[in-house]
Amino acid sequence: MEKLTKLFADIQVLLGTYGGAYLNGVRNTLILALVATAIGCVIGFLCGILQTIPHSKTDNMVKRVLLGLLRGVIRAYVEIFRGTPMVLQAVFIYYGLPYFTDNAVRFESVWAAAILVVSINTGAYMAESVRGGIISVDPGQTEGAKAIGMTHVQTMVNVIIPQALRNIMPQIGNNLIINIKDTSVMFIISFTEFFAAHRAAAGATYKYFPSATVEMFGYLCMTLVASFILRWIEKKLDGADNYELVNDDQLVMAAGTYNYPDKGTPFDERHKPSRDTVIQEVKLGRNRGER
Amino acid sequence: MADTILEIRHLSKSFGSHEVLRDIDFTVSKGDVTAIIGASGSGKSTLLRCVNLLETPTSGEILFHGKDVTGRGVNAPEYRSHVGMVFQSFNLFNNMTVLKNCMVGQMKVLKKSKEEARQTALRYLQQVGMAPYIKAKPRQLSGGQKQRVAIARALAMGPEVLLFDEPTSALDPEMVGEVLSVMQDLASGGMTMLVVTHEMAFARDVSNQVVYMSQGVICEQGAPADVLGNPQRQETKDFLARFRNS
Numbered sequence: 001m002e003k004l005t006k007l008f009a010d011i012q013v014l015l016g017t018y019g020g021a022y023l024n025g026v027r028n029t030l031i032l033a034l035v036a037t038a039i040g041c042v043i044g045f046l047c048g049i050l051q052t053i054p055h056s057k058t059d060n061m062v063k064r065v066l067l068g069l070l071r072g073v074i075r076a077y078v079e080i081f082r083g084t085p086m087v088l089q090a091v092f093i094y095y096g097l098p099y100f101t102d103n104a105v106r107f108e109s110v111w112a113a114a115i116l117v118v119s120i121n122t123g124a125y126m127a128e129s130v131r132g133g134i135i136s137v138d139p140g141q142t143e144g145a146k147a148i149g150m151t152h153v154q155t156m157v158n159v160i161i162p163q164a165l166r167n168i169m170p171q172i173g174n175n176l177i178i179n180i181k182d183t184s185v186m187f188i189i190s191f192t193e194f195f196a197a198h199r200a201a202a203g204a205t206y207k208y209f210p211s212a213t214v215e216m217f218g219y220l221c222m223t224l225v226a227s228f229i230l231r232w233i234e235k236k237l238d239g240a241d242n243y244e245l246v247n248d249d250q251l252v253m254a255a256g257t258y259n260y261p262d263k264g265t266p267f268d269e270r271h272k273p274s275r276d277t278v279i280q281e282v283k284l285g286r287n288r289g290e291r
Numbered sequence: 292m293a294d295t296i297l298e299i300r301h302l303s304k305s306f307g308s309h310e311v312l313r314d315i316d317f318t319v320s321k322g323d324v325t326a327i328i329g330a331s332g333s334g335k336s337t338l339l340r341c342v343n344l345l346e347t348p349t350s351g352e353i354l355f356h357g358k359d360v361t362g363r364g365v366n367a368p369e370y371r372s373h374v375g376m377v378f379q380s381f382n383l384f385n386n387m388t389v390l391k392n393c394m395v396g397q398m399k400v401l402k403k404s405k406e407e408a409r410q411t412a413l414r415y416l417q418q419v420g421m422a423p424y425i426k427a428k429p430r431q432l433s434g435g436q437k438q439r440v441a442i443a444r445a446l447a448m449g450p451e452v453l454l455f456d457e458p459t460s461a462l463d464p465e466m467v468g469e470v471l472s473v474m475q476d477l478a479s480g481g482m483t484m485l486v487v488t489h490e491m492a493f494a495r496d497v498s499n500q501v502v503y504m505s506q507g508v509i510c511e512q513g514a515p516a517d518v519l520g521n522p523q524r525q526e527t528k529d530f531l532a533r534f535r536n537s
Contacts, residue, residue, distance in 0.1 A: 138385075144383065145384070147378070148395075149368045149369065149372025150400055158384075159395075162386040163385060166386070242431075243426045243428070245424065
């Protein structure tokens, strides 16, 4: 008990002196994670869409070569950035560019470097998620769109991408939460996020454990809020469970041909979207975060 | 002779070495209701999918108002917007409401204004009896309701021909009637239709041309009274006998 009292006292001391630094760290971490996840999603969607351009053996040579090249480049990008630690990527990009260009190309702000590194890293993971999300949309949807005369681009924009986006929302959430935590490795290029505040505070006061407690609590709060917001967005995307009948025809109502949709569970016919999401999550697993 | 809309000439389709369709020939004139019948695996659906270019024919021609649509450089999306299709599995867009399903094609493909698209969509939804459900999402509807929306979606594009690929096969028995009666109304309204079906009663009562397919070829074709009432080939007789017994 007295240990706990001591811990609280220590934390109080830490917050008194370094409270501003911690808060500043939280702010920087959140901004970096949000911006980089957003840019990463854009990169991921671009790669995913480019990778799923349909191709057939009857296409002309130029198109086939271009598509093949494109796939190769995207594949290489995904494998390299998924297959190396983000700490090293940060070092490579932040110090590597000035090294090779004799300081002609360098980062004026550590922000630009940090956002760039985290974005392209997220993009590499998202590329695969988006590809999976697009593939998992029922092929019948594409056929339905084609049958009313939509072009490939129209089909993608109006029918496939919105459904793929819904399917991969859990993955986007995963990425945001992982980014909130993993941006801590950006201390390597002296980016002052939340974890950097711990290094500063603990280095000066030697209160390693109390500071780590503050950090743990802080990170958990951030991720909990993030996951709460993401769930809420998912709900919004699904729309209402019920619908109103537009009652402009008394005969239809009198004939009793309307029905009330039941609440349902994720595993019955009516609730296909949420069942698909469950299947999707099981299939994709948590494939990040173990780096 | 009535206006010829579709002419299918020597159409063949193979998947690898497997020949699914062989030398198919028939003509669809304006106002015709053609029922395509035959056992499973006889190539009926593939034929319909070829007509809509969802499958590329291996050889042969499909003439739409006299112009071949199978060649290179044909604008397939443009052609498809004149040829509606209703699928066995409905294929309604899951991310849109019933109304939006019927509007999106008009707005994106036919470039109609939102208000115009809405009016047209409502008119056809009314026709198939789904107007009260415009705010529902496809997942909230029953099979028969979904199929009626799918028909309205196809009609809203103002097609010259409507293709039906086993429209009632995925439905519970009590919902088959509502879809068939919508189709019957369309036929009596003069819609040109090509229907792949297992509903012999529909073929007999509604169509004016029946095509019986077996193993990728047209075995027998003609007026329903002839093909269904007085089949010439033994295969056709056997096929129809199975339906009579059931």
